Amino acid sequence: MPFDLGDTVRLAADCKNAGGTLTDATSVALTITLPDGSTASPAVTNPPGQTGKYTLDYTSTQAGRHAVRWVFTGPASAYTDSFDVREASPPAILSLADAKAHLDITTTTEDDELRGWIEAVTHLVEQFTGVCARGTVVEDHSIQPSGVRELALRRTPVLSLTSAVAILTGGTSYTVGDLDVDTRMGIVRLRSGGRMYGPLRITYTAGRAVIPANITAAAKIILQHLWRTQYGASRALAGIGGGDDFNVTEPIAGFGYAIPNRALQLLEPHRLPPGVA
Missing domain, CATH: 2.40.30 (Elongation Factor Tu (Ef-tu); domain 3)
Known part of the structure; x- marks a missing residue:
């Protein structure tokens, strides 16, 4: 899941010898490639607090994909990873509070994942209505x-x-x-x-200074529909909606699986004319 711009990102890597045993390295180099192509090489504490387990807290300064490369010597070992950082004001057609209220979520455990789904739903709705989030x-x-x-x-x-x-x-x-x-x-x-x-x-x-209620209502329905994809057949779904147009395995002609019928009907008054994005 992406981090917010300015968040501290904890980077971690294990150094293991050829036998797979955690080992402190003679030297360690960490290179972070930022979205603009520049690189950062912060100093890493060596030896680490726990044998072979290296960490570094990095404060994000740019939005976008970051590539992470750890290189150890003595023993020779390496690890490559990546992380994403949101832009300062990511588009969101719904607030986190409104989304949680609609899904009857009362804990904070899934907040970060839900924020990602809100961004995805925003782009999906804007295909039909034009820009909503300023x-x-x-x-x-x-x-x-x-x-x-x-x-x-x-x-x-x-x-x-x-x-x-x-x-x-x-x-x-x-x-x-x-x-x-x-x-x-x-x-x-x-x-x-x-x-x-x-x-x-x-x-x-x-964007829109005021997002009409029918658009936000459609966004909530689409979010609820997509949120259901996380739940297997063994999980009860009654608490997060139901009905034929919520069946995530049944496509709607011309639209695939992601848009329920009732959401399309709600979006209709603000559908873009042909040829307009």
Whole structure:
């Protein structure tokens, strides 16, 4: 499960000799490859507090996948692992409290796993409705040499434009105040009615200031549906919902297994028109 940005991640590795016995190494090197490709090589206490069992607490500074490589000498041994760090504000269509209330979960044991499912459900719902959780989007748009009168942003609905900057040296940038945006469709135009020239790098905020109740209700149903996949046939499922459209082994035509019928019906009033993401 991913860590939050800024969390302390406990890294651990065992050093064993050729016979499989835990052994203190003569030397130990730890290399962490960060998401941007840079590396960190923090000093590891040697010998460790317990024979052959090495640990290091690393404070995360970047979001994304981290690769971890331990190399021991005397005896020669190595171990490779990885961990993920969430972005500072991961998209979440539901709060953890709302999700737990819907699933009748009263303990904190499964909080981290549940947060991961909330993020997954958020992306799933946004396939149908457009962006729900507010976030910053940066897009590059190629524009034909003759220019265009309208430019379609890829993520909708749009809350606000931040900038429209020329990518090439000498290109034309545009002041946000000179632009109009159709927030639902994501269409950008010059208020003057003129043509825009590019290529342009456009930064904007997409999402919803208020997420409609039918969307959050659908998200809860999908979450409940997917949460059931953790439970084997021997586990009682009555406490986390039921019904034909919750059968995780029965696909819905055109949608597969992840979207129950009742969730689709709830999302229908806010379904994206064809060709809009």
